[in-house]
Amino acid sequence: MGDIEPGTLVVRHxxxxxxxxxxxxxxxxxxxxxxxxxxxxxxxxxxxxLLAEDARGPVGYAVLEYTFFEQGFLTLLTVAPAARRQGVATRLLAAVEAACTTPKLFTSTNFSNQPMQQLLLRAGWQPAGLVHGLDDGDPELFYLRPPANLSRSSTLRTFPDTVIGKESRS
Structure with missing residues (x-):
C-alpha cells in the first residue's frame, strides 16, 4: 500500500x-x-x-456507538499502518462527527497515544476528563466534540470525496 491518491478516498458505512x-x-x-x-x-x-477506502480497498475504519450515557461515542478509529499520515483519520473523524445523531459526541484515548490526542485537538475536540485504572499505568483521556460542530440532518451527507449513508441504525 503506497500513498493515497488525492480525491480517491471515500468514507461509507x-x-x-x-x-x-x-x-x-x-x-x-x-x-x-x-x-x-x-x-x-x-x-x-x-x-x-464507517469504512475509509481508496481505489485499492479499505485503509481504515471508525466505530460510532451510542452506549456512553446514550450519547455518541467514537469507540475506535484505526488506520492501516501504510496509510497513516495521509489524512485518513481526519476524514474518518469528520464522517463520525457528521453521522452522530446525539447532542454530544465523546471519545477517549490512552495518555500514551499522542497521535490521537493531536488529531482530536486539531479537529477542535475539547478535553473532558481523565480516568485511571482502565489500562495499568496509562490513564484514559476523554474528549468532547463541541455540540455546535455536529450535524443533525438524517439525510444523506456528502463531503468532498467523502460519502456516508443515512444515520446509524439503532
Missing part, C-alpha cells in the same frame, strides 16, 4: 461482508486478536462502522 477486509486494516485484528475480529464483525453487522 461498512456492510457485513466488509468485516474481513477491515481486519487487514487493524493491527490487532491482523495479528490474530480474535476478540477484535469478533468486534469488527459485530460493528459491521450493526451498522456502527
Amino acid at each position: 461498512a456492510e457485513p461482508p466488509d468485516h474481513t477486509a477491515l481486519t487487514g486494516t487493524d493491527p490487532l485484528a491482523a495479528a490474530g486478536d480474535r476478540a477484535r475480529r469478533a468486534s469488527i464483525r459485530r460493528w459491521c453487522e450493526q451498522g456502527r462502522a
Whole structure:
C-alpha cells in the first residue's frame, strides 16, 4: 500500500461482508486478536462502522456507538499502518462527527497515544476528563466534540470525496 491518491478516498458505512477486509486494516485484528475480529464483525453487522477506502480497498475504519450515557461515542478509529499520515483519520473523524445523531459526541484515548490526542485537538475536540485504572499505568483521556460542530440532518451527507449513508441504525 503506497500513498493515497488525492480525491480517491471515500468514507461509507461498512456492510457485513466488509468485516474481513477491515481486519487487514487493524493491527490487532491482523495479528490474530480474535476478540477484535469478533468486534469488527459485530460493528459491521450493526451498522456502527464507517469504512475509509481508496481505489485499492479499505485503509481504515471508525466505530460510532451510542452506549456512553446514550450519547455518541467514537469507540475506535484505526488506520492501516501504510496509510497513516495521509489524512485518513481526519476524514474518518469528520464522517463520525457528521453521522452522530446525539447532542454530544465523546471519545477517549490512552495518555500514551499522542497521535490521537493531536488529531482530536486539531479537529477542535475539547478535553473532558481523565480516568485511571482502565489500562495499568496509562490513564484514559476523554474528549468532547463541541455540540455546535455536529450535524443533525438524517439525510444523506456528502463531503468532498467523502460519502456516508443515512444515520446509524439503532
